[in-house]
Amino acid sequence: MLTADRWNSMLPQLVVQENDQVVTASVTPINTEISIVPEANATYLYWLYISYSASNSCGMRWQWSAPGAILCSFTQSIASPGSSGSANTPQSVNFRRPANTTGRLAGGSDSVTTPVNFHSAYDSGSFTTDSTLSPITLQFAQAVSSGGQAILRGGNQTRLAYQRVA
Secondary structure (H helix, E strand, O other): OOOHHHHHHOOOEEEEOOOOEEEEOOOOOEEEEEEEOOOOOOEEEEEEEEEEEEEOOOOEEEEEEOOOEEEEEEEEEEOOOOOOOOOOOOOOEEEEOOOOOOOEEEOOOEOOOOOOOOEEEEEEEEEEEOOOOOOEEEEEEOOOOOOOEEEEOOOOOOEEEEEEOO
């Protein structure tokens, strides 16, 4: 029997990064505003759209803190380290299927310490939760520690859409 609660739990959900977050000279991941507490014993599809800026000396790294879930992730990003230039400078692209605990790297294009070029990276796939109600949180840091900045862009630019499927 399909109840209203079960039906509603399968509707698409959206979480957005409201504010810019900046990391300088650190490869230690920090939590972002992209965080959810999914239902226990469930399977979800997800689509993460990242907007970021980064100096080509440091790039950006993202990962998931998901103690109660196993992710199957497929990513696309500028290869790290990136090449200096404008946001439209051709770059190598990295398509990955990283392990659950592997950081995902994205290169930057700015040769200055305060980057102004906006880039995008994508992470999509599925995750299955265990019997606990544990948060799943996007974390980010610099790919390489540097005086340049890695900025996760907020203002409704970085977003996570997810949907329960089982």
